[in-house]
Structure formats: C-alpha cells, structure tokens
Amino acid sequence: MQNLPLTRREFIRGAGGLGFLAFSGVAPAFLARSAMAQTPAPERDRSILVIIQLAGGNDGLNTVIPFTDDRYYNLRPTLGLKNGLLHLNDDLALHPSCKDLHKLYNDGKISIVQNVGYPNPNRSHFRSTEIWETASDADTFQREGWLGRYFDNDCAGNPEADNINADPTAIHVGDMIPQSYLSEKSHSLFGMKHRGRFDRGNDPADLAYEKLLQADHIEGNASYLQHTMMNTLVTERRVEKIIANYKALSSYPGTKLAQSLKRVAALIHADMETRVYFVSQSGYDTHANQLRNQARLLSELSTAMSAFQKDLNAHKKDDQVLTMTFSEFGRRPAENGSGGTDHGTAAPLFVMGSKVNGGLLGKSPELVSDVKKDLEYSTDFRGVYSSVLDKWLEADSSNILGKQFEPVPFV
Amino acid sequence: MSQSSPTPQNFAIEDAWKPLPGGFWRIEEAQHFLRRVGFSASPEAVTSALRGSPKAYLQQAFRPDSGMQRSDALKEFTANIHQRYQHIYREVEDEEEKRKLRQEIQREENELFRGFAMDWFYYARQPQQSAREKFVVFLQDIFVVEQNKVRDTELLFSLQQTLREGTTNSYPELCKKISREPAMVRYLDLLQNTARKPNENFARELFELFTLGEGNYTETDIKEAARAFTGYRIKKRREFYQEQRLHDDSKKTIFGETGKWNGDDVVDITFRQPAAKTFLIRELIKFYLTEEVVPEPYIQALGEQWAEHNFSLSYLIETFFQSRLFFHPAYRGNMVKSPLHFYIGLCQDLRIDIAPFEARVLRSMATMGQSFYNPPNVRGWLYGEHWINSTTISARRQLVDYIFAKLDEENLNANEQRDLEAAREAGRGNFLVTQERLQQVLSLAADDLATHLTTYFITAPSRATYRNALQSILGNTQDEGAAKRVRYAIIALLQSPAYNLC
Numbered sequence: 001m002q003n004l005p006l007t008r009r010e011f012i013r014g015a016g017g018l019g020f021l022a023f024s025g026v027a028p029a030f031l032a033r034s035a036m037a038q039t040p041a042p043e044r045d046r047s048i049l050v051i052i053q054l055a056g057g058n059d060g061l062n063t064v065i066p067f068t069d070d071r072y073y074n075l076r077p078t079l080g081l082k083n084g085l086l087h088l089n090d091d092l093a094l095h096p097s098c099k100d101l102h103k104l105y106n107d108g109k110i111s112i113v114q115n116v117g118y119p120n121p122n123r124s125h126f127r128s129t130e131i132w133e134t135a136s137d138a139d140t141f142q143r144e145g146w147l148g149r150y151f152d153n154d155c156a157g158n159p160e161a162d163n164i165n166a167d168p169t170a171i172h173v174g175d176m177i178p179q180s181y182l183s184e185k186s187h188s189l190f191g192m193k194h195r196g197r198f199d200r201g202n203d204p205a206d207l208a209y210e211k212l213l214q215a216d217h218i219e220g221n222a223s224y225l226q227h228t229m230m231n232t233l234v235t236e237r238r239v240e241k242i243i244a245n246y247k248a249l250s251s252y253p254g255t256k257l258a259q260s261l262k263r264v265a266a267l268i269h270a271d272m273e274t275r276v277y278f279v280s281q282s283g284y285d286t287h288a289n290q291l292r293n294q295a296r297l298l299s300e301l302s303t304a305m306s307a308f309q310k311d312l313n314a315h316k317k318d319d320q321v322l323t324m325t326f327s328e329f330g331r332r333p334a335e336n337g338s339g340g341t342d343h344g345t346a347a348p349l350f351v352m353g354s355k356v357n358g359g360l361l362g363k364s365p366e367l368v369s370d371v372k373k374d375l376e377y378s379t380d381f382r383g384v385y386s387s388v389l390d391k392w393l394e395a396d397s398s399n400i401l402g403k404q405f406e407p408v409p410f411v
Numbered sequence: 412m413s414q415s416s417p418t419p420q421n422f423a424i425e426d427a428w429k430p431l432p433g434g435f436w437r438i439e440e441a442q443h444f445l446r447r448v449g450f451s452a453s454p455e456a457v458t459s460a461l462r463g464s465p466k467a468y469l470q471q472a473f474r475p476d477s478g479m480q481r482s483d484a485l486k487e488f489t490a491n492i493h494q495r496y497q498h499i500y501r502e503v504e505d506e507e508e509k510r511k512l513r514q515e516i517q518r519e520e521n522e523l524f525r526g527f528a529m530d531w532f533y534y535a536r537q538p539q540q541s542a543r544e545k546f547v548v549f550l551q552d553i554f555v556v557e558q559n560k561v562r563d564t565e566l567l568f569s570l571q572q573t574l575r576e577g578t579t580n581s582y583p584e585l586c587k588k589i590s591r592e593p594a595m596v597r598y599l600d601l602l603q604n605t606a607r608k609p610n611e612n613f614a615r616e617l618f619e620l621f622t623l624g625e626g627n628y629t630e631t632d633i634k635e636a637a638r639a640f641t642g643y644r645i646k647k648r649r650e651f652y653q654e655q656r657l658h659d660d661s662k663k664t665i666f667g668e669t670g671k672w673n674g675d676d677v678v679d680i681t682f683r684q685p686a687a688k689t690f691l692i693r694e695l696i697k698f699y700l701t702e703e704v705v706p707e708p709y710i711q712a713l714g715e716q717w718a719e720h721n722f723s724l725s726y727l728i729e730t731f732f733q734s735r736l737f738f739h740p741a742y743r744g745n746m747v748k749s750p751l752h753f754y755i756g757l758c759q760d761l762r763i764d765i766a767p768f769e770a771r772v773l774r775s776m777a778t779m780g781q782s783f784y785n786p787p788n789v790r791g792w793l794y795g796e797h798w799i800n801s802t803t804i805s806a807r808r809q810l811v812d813y814i815f816a817k818l819d820e821e822n823l824n825a826n827e828q829r830d831l832e833a834a835r836e837a838g839r840g841n842f843l844v845t846q847e848r849l850q851q852v853l854s855l856a857a858d859d860l861a862t863h864l865t866t867y868f869i870t871a872p873s874r875a876t877y878r879n880a881l882q883s884i885l886g887n888t889q890d891e892g893a894a895k896r897v898r899y900a901i902i903a904l905l906q907s908p909a910y911n912l913c
Contacts, residue, residue, distance in 0.1 A: 175813055191809060208896075213907065
C-alpha cells in the first residue's frame with residue numbers, strides 16, 4: 001500500500017492492503033468511522049518529552065569529571081581522565097567525547113543535574129531500572145511506570161479505542177515497551193524500530209502480516225483481536241509514511257540512537273499528538289575496557305542529541321520539546337582490576353531543550369578516598385521527574401509520584 | 412464457533428460429563444485437549460497422545476512426584492535467614508549498619524525471586540510438566556498472593572509447591588493447607604487476626620474467592636469465621652503454628668452451625684454449603700473452557716458428582732478434561748491465550764528454550780500483562796479478552812520479532828553475557844529461531860507447507876483462509892528468497908489473531 005486512503009471511497013477501492021478490509025469480517029461501522037473521521041486538529045503547542053535511556057549504568061564520574069579533585073585520580077589511576085577535558089567550570093569538565101553537548105551547554109541549551117540517585121540504592125540492573133521507571137522507593141514495588149501514571153491521570157487515554165485516527169499517547173523505539181509506560185488504564189502505545197525500509201507496502205514481512213490480518217474472522221475473540229491489531233497497524237502505516245517523507249534539517253549520524261531520534265523528530269514535526277517518546281542506547285555496563293567503550297558511547301550520545309536539537313531548531317519545534325537522559329545507576333568511584341568500573345549509585349543526567357535554564361544543577365558528588373565507598377546521591381531522581389511533570393507537562397507530580405519531591409529548576 | 416453452544420435441549424445433561432467416546436479421540440480433539448490442558452499441540456505430542464487416551468494422558472501429567480526443586484541458592488538463603496535477622500536485631504547496634512544488612516538481604520531476596528521465576532519458566536516449559544503447571548497457575552489465580560506484598564521467595568515457593576501437591580488432594584484439604592501457608596497468612600493479614608482484634612480479610616476471601624463466591628454468605632458469617640481463624644502465627648519467618656493465647660475459643664455460629672469452631676472446622680462447614688459444589692467448577696470453566704455462560708444445569712450436575720467424590724481434585728481433573736462438554740465443538744478455538752500460555756506455548760511450538768535473560772523474559776511478561784506471581788490484586792487476573800489491548804498486543808508481536816531476530820551479543824550487559832554462557836553450558840542456548848532451522852522446511856511445496864503450518868500452529872476455524880493467504884506469501888519454496896519468505900510467513904502466522912487463540 002503506497003498511501004493511506006483518505007476517504008472511505010478510497011479505503012474501499014484500495015486495490016490491496018487495508019482496502020480489502022472493507023469486505024472482511026471486521027465490523028463495517030468501525031471501518032466507516034475510521035475512514036471518514038477527520039484527523040483531529042493537532043494541538044500545536046503541546047509540550048513533548050523525549051527520554052533517552054542509557055542502559056547498563058553510565059559512569060557518572062567520567063561523564064562529569066571532577067578534575068581538580070586528587071581523590072578522583074587516586075581512585076582511578078588508569079581510568080582518570082586528564083586530556084581533552086571540556087570544562088564546565090573551574091572544577092568540573094565533560095568527557096572529551098561530549099564536544100557537541102559541551103557546545104549546547106555553553107549555549108545554555110543543556111542543564112546538567114549532578115549526582116542524581118535515590119536512598120538505599122540498589123545495584124541490580126533489573127531492579128534499579130525498575131525503580132527509576134516506576135519512581136518507587138528502593139523498598140516498595142510498583143507495576144505502573146511514572147509516565148504510565150501520568151497517562152492515567154492526565155491523558156484522556158483512548159476512550160474511543162475505535163478511533164484509529166487517534167495518535168498514540170506515547171511512542172518508544174525498540175523491541176520492548178518501557179516499564180515507564182505501564183499504566184492502569186489502557187492507552188495507545190506504539191513501538192517502532194530504529195531503522196528499516198519505508199516503502200513497506202512492498203516489504204514482504206509486513207505484507208505477510210497484513211494478509212493474515214485480513215483473514216475472515218466472523219465473530220468471537222478472533223474478531224476482537226483482529227480489530228485491535230488493525231488499529232495498531234493503521235498507526236504503524238501512518239507513522240511509516242511520516243518517517244519516509246521526512247526531510248531532516250540537520251545531519252544525523254548513522255548510529256542507532258541518532259536514527260531513533262531522527263524518527264522522533266519526524267513524528268514531532270508531523271504534529272502527532274503524542275506527548276512522550278522513549279529511546280534507548282545500551283552498552284554502558286563498562287566492567288572492562290571502559291575508556292574505549294564509554295568514549296564511543298558518549299560520542300554517540302553527544303552527536304545524536306546535538307543533531308536532534310539542531311533539527312528541532314531548524315523546524316521551529318525546539319520550544320515544544322524537552323529531552324532528558326537517565327541511567328539505572330552510576331558506577332563505583334574506584335576502578336576495578338579490568339580497566340572498568342562496577343555497579344554504583346548516583347550519576348549526572350542531561351536535560352536538553354530551548355526552554356531549559358542551562359547550567360550545572362544540584363550538588364557535585366562528594367568523593368572519599370576509601371575505595372569501598374560509593375557515592376551518596378544529592379538529588380533524588382523523582383525531583384527531576386516532578387519538575388518535568390509540573391513544569392513541563394503541566395501535570396500534578398505529587399499525585400503521580402505519591403508525594404512531593406524537591407523540584408530541580410531546569411525549566 | 413461455527414457450532415452453536417450446547418443447551419440441555421440439544422446436549423443431554425447426563426451425557427455432558429461422560430468421557431469422550433473413544434471414536435471421537437481424533438487429531439482435532441487431541442489438539443484442543445493438548446492446547447487447553449497444556450500450552451502446545453506439536454505434531455509429536457498429538458501423535459503420542461492419540462496412541463493413548465485422554466485419561467491416560469491426565470494420569471501421567473498429574474502423577475504424584477517430587478515437583479519442582481528449590482535452587483541451591485534459595486536453600487542456602489533460607490537455611491541462614493533466621494540467624495541473619497537475629498544477628499541484625501540482637502548484635503548489630505549501629506543503625507546504619509543494620510540498614511545496610513537488611514538491604515543486602517532484600518537485594519538477595521529480589522535476586523532469588525527472579526531466579527525462582529526463571530526456574531519456573533524452565534520447568535513449566537518441559538512438556539511433561541506443562542499440564543500440571545498450568546493447573547498450578549489456575550490455582551494461583553484462586554489462592555492469589557502478590558510477591559510485591561509477600562516478598563519472600565521461600566514462602567512463595569512453598570505456597571506454589573503446596574498447590575502443586577494439592578492436585579492429588581481434596582479441595583477442602585487444600586484450602587486448609589493454604590490457610591497455614593505463611594505466604595497466605597501474611598498476604599491476607601491472618602497475623603493481625605487475634606481474639607482481641609479480629610481481622611476479617613482471610614475469612615472474607617475464603618468465602619468470596621476460594622470456595623463460595625459473592626452472595627453466598629453473610630457479613631455475620633465472615634465475622635464469626637474470622638474469629639475461628641485467630642491465633643495463626645509464624646515463627647522463625649517460616650514455620651506456621653497456632654498460638655492458643657491468641658485464639659478465640661468461644662462459640663461461633665457459621666452458616667447456622669454453632670460450636671467452638673477452629674479454622675479447619677470452618678472449611679468443613681463451608682463445604683457443606685451448596686455453593687461450594689459449583690464455585691471451583693465455574694472458575695475451571697472460565698480458565699479452561701470458555702468465557703461464555705455455560706448453562707447452569709451442566710454445572711450443577713458436575714457439582715453434585717464432585718461433592719459425592721468428596722471434592723477430590725483428581726476426580727474433578729479427570730472428569731472435566733475428558734468430558735464430552737469439554738470437547739464440545741462450540742468451545743474450541745475461541746479462548747485468548749494468557750501471556751504465560753503465549754510465551755511457553757511459543758517456545759514449545761517452535762521447539763526453542765526460554766530465553767536466559769531474566770530482565771527480558773520477566774519484563775516481557777509484565778508488558779504482556781502477566782507479571783510472574785504479581786497479579787494486579789487479590790482477585791487475580793481477568794482472563795480472556797482482558798488480555799488484549801494495544802500495548803499487550805504490541806508486546807506479543809515484539810516477542811515474536813525477538814525470537815526470529817539475531818541476537819545482539821555486543822550489547823548484552825555483563826549479567827546477560829554470564830546468563831547466556833550459563834544457558835549454553837546447560838544446553839539451553841537455543842532460544843531463537845535461526846535461518847538455518849527455517850531452511851529445513853523448504854523441502855515442502857508451498858501448499859503442503861501452508862497446510863502443515865496452519866495445522867500445526869492454529870485452530871480449525873481460521874485454517875482455510877489462513878492456508879490460502881500463507882500459500883500466496885510463500886510462493887515457490889524452491890525460489891531464491893524462499894527462506895526469507897518462510898520466515899515472514901511464520902512470523903506473520905505467530906502474530907496473527909488466530910495464533911493468539913487456542
């Protein structure tokens with residue numbers, strides 16, 4: 001299928017693809033309504049949140065480097081960074097790979113929140129990711145994600161699940177729905193791949209799926225399943241079309257992260273009603289060979305974020321978008337014996353956008369010479385969330401997070 | 412659902428629960444049976460089942476055995492935990508140090524739980540265990556506890572093991588045993604239930620969720636029953652005992668019977684109520700047969716038989732799963748697979764292992780809506796179409812995509828690399844479908860392959876239309892590019908509405 005049918009007649013006449021659905025077992029009313037419904041006028045001024053997950057636990061001390069602190073170099077005889085540091089102030093510098101981020105920092109388009117963590121930190125990837133994504137205390141368990149609770153509270157959801165023209169509430173890139181999105185009510189969530197061809201009407205994988213989806217299901221659960229799958233497929237087609245036709249106004253590197261963000265930019269440019277996007281970059285679990293690996297990862301992060309921001313600027317969408325990173329934990333202050341670092345606690349995170357206040361926020365971590373000691377967080381990550389919710393998404397953070405956290409003034 | 416549902420007019424009540432006549436035990440029936448009793452109906456399983464009878468299959472599947480084994484890590488943790496806590500509370504003075512030690516225990520506890528979850532998936536994935544494990548899941552959805560609240564792997568394991576062994580017990584006996592399971596004692600606040608301050612939580616759920624159902628008891632029955640369950644205690648974090656000082660030994664009147672009842676007496680009295688004869692059967696029907704309303708006379712009839720057999724679960728299992736009603740064509744092919752069923756069934760259908768990455772498996776289960784041992788609330792999961800919404804459907808599709816994708820070994824974190832190595836050593840490294848494996852089916856012509864795939868993977872109602880669609884997707888299987896098309900065709904089939912049903 002080359003184009004989405006725009007009218008009911010086109011829908012029915014369509015020679016292949018979804019056109020045939022008009023004659024299949026799916027309730028005709030659903031088709032007629034979906035095909036005739038006007039695309040709702042997008043609300044142009046909606047604020048949008050983009051989350052970048054740095055999976056594996058990014059080493060904070062080699063991201064924002066306390067280069068005047070001898071203890072840093074004592075704890076890290078081989079990993080301590082000295083050359084090419086990108087100064088943020090008299091004591092702190094960004095990793096040499098973060099040139100683009102450094103420029104954004106100097107332009108006031110990035111706030112760096114220092115030493116973000118939570119009480120009684122957990123060092124398991126699984127559990128600590130869960131804590132970050134559900135915004136729970138270290139010793140309480142919650143299924144719903146912090147953004148899922150935001151959807152429950154503040155997004156109308158998909159009361160009319162039949163309306164296939166409704167945009168997804170949230171979109172993620174990757175093969176798994178982030179736990180941050182899990183909610184009590186049902187919302188339309190959509191996942192996309194970070195790359196792939198887009199003349200997908202001819203992609204045999206999708207043609208195959210589409211073909212089977214058109215099989216006759218007269219009644220019962222099969223028809224209900226088919227219906228739900230159709231809705232998702234229609235969204236998929238629309239998203240693909242938007243992405244395929246998108247002209248980026250900055251040059252994105254070929255990395256997975258950059259390509260993911262390019263797709264997000266395309267959807268934002270198309271005025272989708274989607275409020276939240278989630279992309280992920282993995283590989284930060286640097287138990288060994290950290291110097292090389294983290295340099296590559298941070299370089300990918302820096303160039304991707306910068307290309308994304310430039311693109312938004314050029315499309316005049318920058319006022320609408322806030323981009324934020326997070327990682328499940330930082331790493332130990334002392335290096336290990338394999339040229340790496342083990343799981344730790346607090347770490348800095350980046351918040352990017354035209355509307356951010358810029359600068360370094362929160363207190364720097366306090367290093368101690370004891371190699372066994374870990375960093376004590378100074379900013380609770382839920383304070384970061386509360387600012388995002390209250391100030392950016394205009395929601396009620398205490399309602400969503402269960403209590404009030406000290407906000408972080410990046411917006 | 413080509414055939415209309417049975418009614419006492421067209422399908423005699425006295426025949427409904429008789430075993431399926433031998434002549435009707437055919438491929439279709441065996442597939443229905445295997446997918447409903449377990450998770451998958453592979454051609455080998457069908458052939459093997461057809462050599463015997465449903466009865467023989469059930470006897471084998473529910474044979475008494477030692478069940479699932481605790482991991483060494485869990486045994487060791489459990490052996491020491493009481494001492495470790497004693498150490499913390501009696502010997503450590505520094506508050507900060509106490510906190511750290513408790514936190515360390517909690518961390519180990521979480522790790523053990525995830526290990527237990529994975530062990531269970533591996534265990535239930537073995538075809539010879541599947542039927543009973545599915546029944547355990549059924550019972551877990553009756554005797555609900557949430558890991559989030561209990562947070563003790565040993566107790567959760569123990570409860571599950573009791574349910575597993577309970578399949579050879581009578582249902583009242585199982586109820587009594589469950590009332591003594593520390594996980595349940597904690598979950599439904601029996602610890603807070605004392606003669607001076609009764610707590611009704613357990614008594615209410617005993618009536619409402621375990622035995623009778625709403626509307627079949629009064630608030631007074633609950634209040635009186637709660638007093639009978641007073642004094643249930645746990646010592647050394649693990650061991651159940653009854654504390655006479657906390658027990659209310661006075662007279663209670665429950666369902667009109669007056670006496671100095673204790674908890675076990677309440678269970679016995681409960682099973683003299685008419686509603687107890689049919690409650691579990693209704694649940695069984697919902698879980699295994701249909702979301703439709705099954706005419707009441709059928710349910711009453713089985714209820715009477717079951718009561719006559721002293722509520723024996725083996726009797727119920729054998730009667731229900733080989734009955735003519737269970738095999739009625741109206742009840743075939745229209746049940747939405749639960750996420751557990753979907754994943755384990757997928758692994759069995761494709762003859763692959765459970766992926767060795769706990770974060771992936773457990774989160775994928777959560778996204779599909781069925782987080783291991785963590786139902787949304789005391790009522791358990793709502794089955795059927797409740798599993799399906801845009802999020803869970805995407806999660807199911809993504810799971811299939813993952814199984815057919817290449818493993819991105821570069822980007823695994825250290826834990827995952829370790830788990831991958833361990834799985835390969837244990838012979839469980841085959842958890843994705845490789846292109847080489849798909850190559851093997853190319854010896855078949857497209858029409859034969861389409862027939863094979865639809866017979867293998869989906870139920871009868873959708874076969875004809877799917878077969879044609881698949882055949883056209885497959886094209887010439889000797890062509891260049893055929894291997895790819897086979898892959899797409901199978902992925903599409905596994906993501907289709909029909910594959911989500913059984």
